[in-house]
Each structure stands twice: as C-alpha cells, then as structure tokens.
Amino acid sequence: MRVLVSLRRIIRAVDIHSRRLFSTFHITVPQLMCLMAIVRNGPMNLKNLAATVALGQSTVNGIVDRLEARGLARRERSGADRRHVFVSATPEAVKLTRSAPPLLLQERLAHELQRLPEKEQSAIAASLERIVEMMGAGHLEPSPILSPGEEGGRGKKEFTEDPDYAYKESR
Numbered sequence: 001m002r003v004l005v006s007l008r009r010i011i012r013a014v015d016i017h018s019r020r021l022f023s024t025f026h027i028t029v030p031q032l033m034c035l036m037a038i039v040r041n042g043p044m045n046l047k048n049l050a051a052t053v054a055l056g057q058s059t060v061n062g063i064v065d066r067l068e069a070r071g072l073a074r075r076e077r078s079g080a081d082r083r084h085v086f087v088s089a090t091p092e093a094v095k096l097t098r099s100a101p102p103l104l105l106q107e108r109l110a111h112e113l114q115r116l117p118e119k120e121q122s123a124i125a126a127s128l129e130r131i132v133e134m135m136g137a138g139h140l141e142p143s144p145i146l147s148p149g150e151e152g153g154r155g156k157k158e159f160t161e162d163p164d165y166a167y168k169e170s171r
Helices: 004-027 029-039 045-055 057-069 091-099 105-113 120-135
Strands: 073-077 085-089 157-158 168-170
Touching: 004 029, 004 105, 029 045, 029 057, 029 085, 029 091, 045 057, 045 085, 057 073, 057 085, 085 091, 105 120
Parallel strands: none
Antiparallel strands: 073 085, 157 168
16 A cells, blocks of 8 residues: 555664764764754753744753763753753754754755645645544654654654664663
8 A cells, every 4th residue: 555655664764864873973963953053053951942943941951961972962061040940052063963964854855845836735745734634643752853762751852773673672
C-alpha cells in the first residue's frame, strides 16, 4: 500500500537524518536546535530558549546540562540581577553550528511546504490529519521536532552504536 510505504520512508528519513547528525557531530537534533537558537539570538534564559525551540522548559534544562557537560554551552548570571541566568554558546558551539548541516530536516520540510500553493498545503495537512485519526493517535501531543525520540521526560533516550536501533531508553 503506497501510504504505508510512504510513512515508512518518512520515519526512516527522520531516523537516518538523526543518526547521521549524531554520528558526524555527536549531537542530537534537539541539542543542535538549542545551540542554533543561542548562536542566532545570543544569550537567552531557559524560558525564552524553550519557547524559541518549542520544547518544554524542563526538557531544555536537561539539554543545556548535556551541552554544558560537553563544553558547548555555559550558564552565566546576569550582572544586573543575579537571579537571572542566561545560557550562551561557547566558541566551540559556534564552530559546530557553522559546520552542521545548514538546514535540519524539519526546517527543510517546512521550507519546501511553504513553496507549495495553499490549496496543496491544505490537502496534505488534511490527509495527514486523517491518517493520525485512523491510527488512533489524535490524543497524543505532537513532538515539536522531527526526531526519533524526545530528549528529557521520564526515560531519556540515548543513541547507541547498534545500527538496528536509533536509540535506547535508560532509566
């Protein structure tokens, strides 16, 4: 069935993109999104960073923890008000974002969709919404990013070297 084959291709494309990004740059899609936002906008507090990348603040906090541990981000208290903490990118992070793919898969898809006539965009959206309904997945919160697994939450997802699995769950 063409629909199922197409859905499997989409899922596989997301998985391959995420694996390639991780194997080449040792960074996950959500981590790269956060770094790109910080590099593009300058130092940001967690609340603004979370809003910019459309992830939960606690998820972004965990991502920033991991970026800090890798020397890609740092938290700095505001000189004017020590209660305010800003996340900034390190020079290594700036270098990484410049060498990373220019468009994440999600950004590329969004760009291509915007180029379509409004009527075609509506038809695609309606078809996908119908598929979600048919799968009984309408109650699920959509992931804000195209990624095989969300960072944060109850069990964090970690990528593994096993080519048969995109990630493993650790508790």
